[in-house]
Amino acid sequence: MGEEELQPSVMFSFYFIRGMLLLFNLLLWLVGLLIILTGIWLHTDFQNYLRISEGYSIYVPYILLVVGGVLVFVASLACSCIVKIDPTMLVIYGGFLIAAMFTLILLSIYIYAYKDNVIAGLPDGIETEVKNYNAYQKSDTRGINATLIDFIQNSLECCGGQNHLDWAKNSLPNSCCWNEGATGNYCSANQTGLMHEVGCIPKLVRLINTNLTSIGVMLSVLALFPLFAMVFAYSLASATRRIGYQSIV
Known part of the structure; x- marks a missing residue:
């Protein structure tokens, strides 16, 4: 039972x-x-x-x-x-x-x-990309990496590691500027208001x-x-x- x-x-x-x-x-x-x-x-x-x-x-x-x-x-x-x-x-x-x-x-x-x-x-990686930017642009051996720094600067709207001063004078790539592709391969640091003022490291760290x-x-x-x-x-x-x-x- x-x-x-x-x-x-x-x-x-x-x-x-x-x-x-x-x-x-x-x-x-x-x-x-x-x-x-x-x-x-x-x-x-x-x-x-x-x-x-x-x-x-x-x-x-x-x-x-x-x-x-x-x-x-x-x-x-x-x-x-x-x-x-x-x-x-x-x-x-x-x-x-x-x-x-x-x-x-x-x-x-x-x-x-x-x-x-x-x-x-990140600092060492971006420094390497900046120093070898011209060599990467002339070489096909790196494939997608040839434009890696450009991709970062375009997508995050930034320039260099800490700021645009990480790039040599008169050698800022177009990806550092808002008017990318307008004139030549490089933009000028004198283009006030047209350049990405913020460095990429802070944005990359946050992301x-x-x-x-x-x-x-x-x-x-x-x-x-x-x-x-x-x-x-x-x-x-x-x-x-x-x-x-x-x-x-």
Whole structure:
């Protein structure tokens, strides 16, 4: 009698736990997709703002792509063991979720450290671009990098590192001026009101700090999803053994 009265509540808890695990597994799949998209963004749209720094690393976007890809792949496979309710696979999945949680936390810390390295390398990177500007313009060996400083100065509406004085006299590139391309390849520092007065370093620091800090915070928050999923995975495995639930197809 008592067992019969408890059975409905026990089964309700069982199905509730499985439903929550399916929900968090879906969220984990979306987390992986978000990390993949972030890696793609860092490797495409945001790349040039980072490449001008001496602290730039080509590996960071690929690390994000790999981590996101693994999360998407495992979350896709995990749907099977959740639906069929295989206790052994659920325990293994829980172990993966623990590893995923710590991976996201460590990746968040790494992004913060990477941000500091990129910002610290900006002065040297811009100085190198300015000194070698003419050589890069005459050479095709650097591809997109040949106009890297021009891209930065155009998009951020800035000039030089701290200001236009970082450029040699009478050698300001057109990207330092509002009337770019109007006359010749260079603009004049005497063109009052037509030149970008602000240096690129302050704007780059603000841009990079804002975006990479946001990514670091995002990864820290996303680490909560595998944590909650892990709790439900172990709870479901325990409940399955306790009530002797048979695996289904």
